[in-house]
Amino acid sequence: MSRQLISRNPELQRLIDEGFDIEIRSGYLLIHSVPYVTSSKQVACGVIVSELSMATSDMLDRPSTHQVHFIGEHPCKADGSDLVQIRCQSGEFKLAEGITAQHWFSNKPKCGYYESYYEKITSYVRVISNQAKAVDPKADARTFRAREPIEEESVFLYQDTASSRAGIQRLAARFNQQRIAIVGLGGTGSYILDLVAKTHVCEIHLFDGDVLRPHNAFRFPGAISREVLDREVTKVEYLSEHYANMRRGVVPHNVMIHEENVKLLIEFDYVFLSVDRGEVRQLILHALADTDVNIIDVGIGLNLTDDQESLWGTCRVTASTPSTREIALTRIPKVDRDEELYASNIQVADFNCLNASLAVTKWKRMSSFYLDDHVEHETTFNVNLNQLSKCTH
Known part of the structure; x- marks a missing residue:
């Protein structure tokens, strides 16, 4: 995870300051420890995975899509029924080396797009985790876990977000x-x-x-x-x-x-x-x-x-x-x-x-x-x- 990327983008720093467990890897933004309800009405934790769009080499642009991927079971309502309002597609989504999601969600805001990654991430966390809070009031994605930033070993001097936006980061890594x-x-x-x-x-x-x-x-x-x-x-x-x-x-x-x-x-x-x-x-x-x-x-x-x-x-x-x-x-x-x-x-x-x-x-x-x-x-x-x-x- 790039220290410079976080320091130059207040919306990422705000997510960290509010306690969200974020990671930047292979051009994706990962939000760990997101509570959700399983079909057996138990609370588990999953990972929200979002593309990252760059305006410059180290400054984020507005999110290029309102969709995200999710690692875990399909989130449910508190009664164990599917959370259908965000359902888009399920399967095996190999996004990059070590990042394989099971679901693809769509939660479009009324205006059609998210103004920032802070707005996008907190919106998805709210929709998914509010059901978990109904089962366990202590369920919270804000873990305040200190994840040590690690500079990725990349040949590029700035983020390759084009591959992650297209969902081909795993294929691009074949040349590594x-x-x-x-x-x-x-x-x-x-x-x-x-x-x-x-x-x-x-x-x-x-x-x-x-x-x-x-x-x-x-x-x-x-x-x-x-x-x-x-x-x-x-x-x-x-x-x-x-x-x-x-x-x-x-x-x-x-x-x-x-x-x-x-x-x-x-x-x-x-x-x-x-x-x-x-x-x-x-x-x-x-x-x-x-x-x-x-x-x-x-x-x-x-x-x-x-x-x-x-x-x-x-x-x-x-x-x-x-x-x-x-x-x-x-x-x-x-x-x-x-x-x-x-x-x-x-x-x-x-x-x-x-x-x-x-x-x-x-x-x-x-x-x-x-x-x-x-x-x-x-x-x-x-x-x-x-x-x-x-x-x-």
């Missing part, structure tokens, strides 16, 4: 222990970083030895200032500094991968391969052939039409896993395609972004974040046909 390498931080590689950096991956290592140049500014996410370009920093130095504004664990390696250092990639769970040199691709593929490393290779091919009025071409994502090494070797280019227009640093950030998005969604399917019904080895998008093709054999 992964160590990722991105080889080649050009147009596509930089977009891969942008997307991966917004997940809970513990480490992202960047491998590229090139200096940041003006043409990179037209291929990278966001806007690079003239002052940054004038510093003549390397691409990985700039990117690691930039994403340090949001998270920890982005590690720059100001080197190109070659025969002497390719073994560095053996220690990673996934390697995104975003280079335009065929010999480098083959070096990495062969060096990792007998390892458990998953490789996701990307590539773009663009050319002018004969009349030079339009562009045509494809972007490709090929996965090489311990069980698909041989087929991947047949699909991934072995030679450079210098004759193609893309090799001249053409400015097609949209195509770079698309290629990166296909690669990252493939990674997320391989990590079981997204459902994968086809488990394809390769995906290709043809821009002139507006067609997405997949290869499963």
